[in-house]
Amino acid sequence: MACLVSRSGREFQRYNNMGGRQVVGCIPYRYREDNDGNTSHELEVLVVSSQKGQGFMFPKGGWELDESVEEAACRESLEEAGVLGTIERELGQWNFISKRYGIYYEGHMFPMLVKEQLDMWPEKNLRKRIWMTVDEAREVCQHWWMKEALDILVQRIISSQQRKNDMTLMANS
Numbered sequence: 001m002a003c004l005v006s007r008s009g010r011e012f013q014r015y016n017n018m019g020g021r022q023v024v025g026c027i028p029y030r031y032r033e034d035n036d037g038n039t040s041h042e043l044e045v046l047v048v049s050s051q052k053g054q055g056f057m058f059p060k061g062g063w064e065l066d067e068s069v070e071e072a073a074c075r076e077s078l079e080e081a082g083v084l085g086t087i088e089r090e091l092g093q094w095n096f097i098s099k100r101y102g103i104y105y106e107g108h109m110f111p112m113l114v115k116e117q118l119d120m121w122p123e124k125n126l127r128k129r130i131w132m133t134v135d136e137a138r139e140v141c142q143h144w145w146m147k148e149a150l151d152i153l154v155q156r157i158i159s160s161q162q163r164k165n166d167m168t169l170m171a172n173s
Contacts (some may be wrong), residue, residue, distance in 0.1 A: 010066040013083040020095070024072040025060030025146060027091070027153055028083045029113045030131075042060045043157065045137045046114065047152065048080050049128040056130070058149075060107065069121035073110040080119025081129045085114040091152045094145035111156075 012020040028046040031039045047056040059080035065073040070087045078081050091109040098105050132140075134154055143148050 006161065012066060013062040014065060016106045018104060020106050021098070022063045022106045022108070022114040023060050024063045024069055024076060024148070025058050025107060025109045025110045026073040026087070027109065027146075027150060028057050028077055028085065028114045029153070030114045033109075041161065043134055043154070044131045045134060046081055046083060046128075046129055046131050047137050047140060048123075050142070051126050053122075053128075056137075056140040057143055058109070058141065058146050060109075063108070069108055070110065073108075073112065074139055075111055078118075079122045080127055082118040083112070083114045084116040084122060085112040087112050088159070091149040091156075094148065096143070096145050107145055111153045 016022055030044050030046075031042050033039055045058070048059055049056055059076045061072070061076045062078070062124040065068055068076065069090070073087050074084075077085070091111060094107045094109070095104050096104065096107055096124045134150065138147055138150060141150070
């Protein structure tokens with residue numbers, strides 16, 4: 001059973017050596033299913049609204065002292081988007097300026113292959129979640145660094161699919 005309360009407060013937040021808050025984000029994704037339940041190669045990603053309802057982004061939040069960076073990515077996806085899944089290899093690390101505080105933050109992004117979408121989750125009443133295509137997500141996402149992470153994920157998946165196709169061709173020759 002998933003915890004239905006979000007962590008709050010900054011007393012356990014991690015900060016880098018420049019004083020910037022360390023945040024972790026996640027790109028929840030899945031492959032679209034057709035009407036018969038067959039999985040396609042078309043990628044869908046899950047975006048969430050900001051708490052103030054001003055635009056969309058991928059789930060993200062503070063990395064806390066008592067968790068690994070992967071655990072933080074998983075927790076943020078659960079709290080903000082209500083999804084569980086497999087956290088994959090980090091997409092990268094970005095430095096960006098906080099709109100609220102005007103200082104540099106350090107952001108880490110991970111992909112999550114979604115295995116389960118919950119009906120109830122901690123921030124259900126604070127955020128909307130919407131599955132959309134990569135192009136739609138790139139259009140609505142309000143953070144440049146998250147868009148870069150999305151591009152890296154897409155390239156990684158395309159490369160992986162190409163390697164599988166190449167192996168199949170070699171095996172059949």
